Amino acid sequence: MKPLCQVGTASCGACCGLYNRDELSRPAVHALLVRRTRALAAAPRTEEGFRAAAASLRDAGATPLFPSVRVCPLLGYLDEAEARVGCLAHPLVTGGPDLRDCGAYDARICGSFFCPSHSWLSEDEADLVADVCGGNPYLYGLVVTDVPFLRAALGGVAELTGARVERRHLDAPPFRLALARLLALKEELAPGSDGLFGAFRAGADGEPLPRAIDYGALGREGASPYDALLATVGADPRSGNDLEALEAEVRSRLEACAAALDPDFIIRELDTC
Numbered sequence: 001m002k003p004l005c006q007v008g009t010a011s012c013g014a015c016c017g018l019y020n021r022d023e024l025s026r027p028a029v030h031a032l033l034v035r036r037t038r039a040l041a042a043a044p045r046t047e048e049g050f051r052a053a054a055a056s057l058r059d060a061g062a063t064p065l066f067p068s069v070r071v072c073p074l075l076g077y078l079d080e081a082e083a084r085v086g087c088l089a090h091p092l093v094t095g096g097p098d099l100r101d102c103g104a105y106d107a108r109i110c111g112s113f114f115c116p117s118h119s120w121l122s123e124d125e126a127d128l129v130a131d132v133c134g135g136n137p138y139l140y141g142l143v144v145t146d147v148p149f150l151r152a153a154l155g156g157v158a159e160l161t162g163a164r165v166e167r168r169h170l171d172a173p174p175f176r177l178a179l180a181r182l183l184a185l186k187e188e189l190a191p192g193s194d195g196l197f198g199a200f201r202a203g204a205d206g207e208p209l210p211r212a213i214d215y216g217a218l219g220r221e222g223a224s225p226y227d228a229l230l231a232t233v234g235a236d237p238r239s240g241n242d243l244e245a246l247e248a249e250v251r252s253r254l255e256a257c258a259a260a261l262d263p264d265f266i267i268r269e270l271d272t273c
């Protein structure tokens with residue numbers, strides 16, 4: 001199974017409850033992680049010490065968006081640069097004792113859980129998202145857990161250029177930047193948007209439910225040419241996002257990717273004007 005949780009400079013804390021809070025802006029999540037990291041650095045590395053620290057941190061947490069999904073107070077920053085999130089109770093972090101039993105689950109569950117992205121993402125997709133979002137754990141966690149969004153984003157670029165996006169394309173800094181900006185759509189959605197947690201909506205068979213925009217209800221005759229991506233980010237009033245505004249953003253970010261990847265793209269676009 002391909003690694004996703006900690007790979008290269010990329011790290012994820014989604015299943016430890018990182019985004020399960022009513023205030024989930026990047027600054028709010030960062031502040032929470034800093035508070036936890038400092039508190040646990042000062043706590044004795046014993047069961048008693050970590051249980052006491054976890055209890056005080058739990059009380060200070062925000063209201064969960066999904067009450068049935070646990071939020072673990074032992075998730076924090078692993079490095080001084082605050083560029084990597086991870087489990088502060090893991091033996092590799094404590095330097096000895098495994099203190100994960102003091103968190104929201106227990107060491108056995110923590111060590112054996114792999115989210116569905118582990119089986120859905122291809123090696124290439126996993127490498128690509130880790131490479132683009134590495135060093136930005138807030139964005140990486142949102143993207144790596146949302147396979148339909150990632151595929152729609154990469155598919156949208158491929159549709160414009162006629163070529164599949166590959167990891168080697170990231171060697172070109174302008175394309176890397178443009179793709180990072182496209183994926184950053186996930187950070188900019190309205191709170192509560194379908195697009196934020198789409199990957200968490202599973203059908204009875206455990207597979208993700210398709211997301212769809214009701215264009216008729218919005219007074220639009222046909223689907224947007226960017227429907228695949230718009231549907232995954234919840235470009236629909238029910239999600240709190242404005243379809244027209246999001247469509248313009250999607251178009252501009254996809255075209256920036258295409259132009260950075262394929263210099264002939266701009267010439268072809270001009271020819272069709």
Ligand code: SF4
Pocket residue numbers: 004005006012013014015016113114115116117141144145
């Ligand atoms: S949500 Fe998935 S990728 Fe993220 S830490 Fe959990 S198992 Fe790993």
Ligand code: SF4
Pocket residue numbers: 015016072073074075076086087088089090099100101103104105106110
């Ligand atoms: S104890 Fe488990 S749930 Fe808590 S941060 Fe560590 S791995 Fe995540």
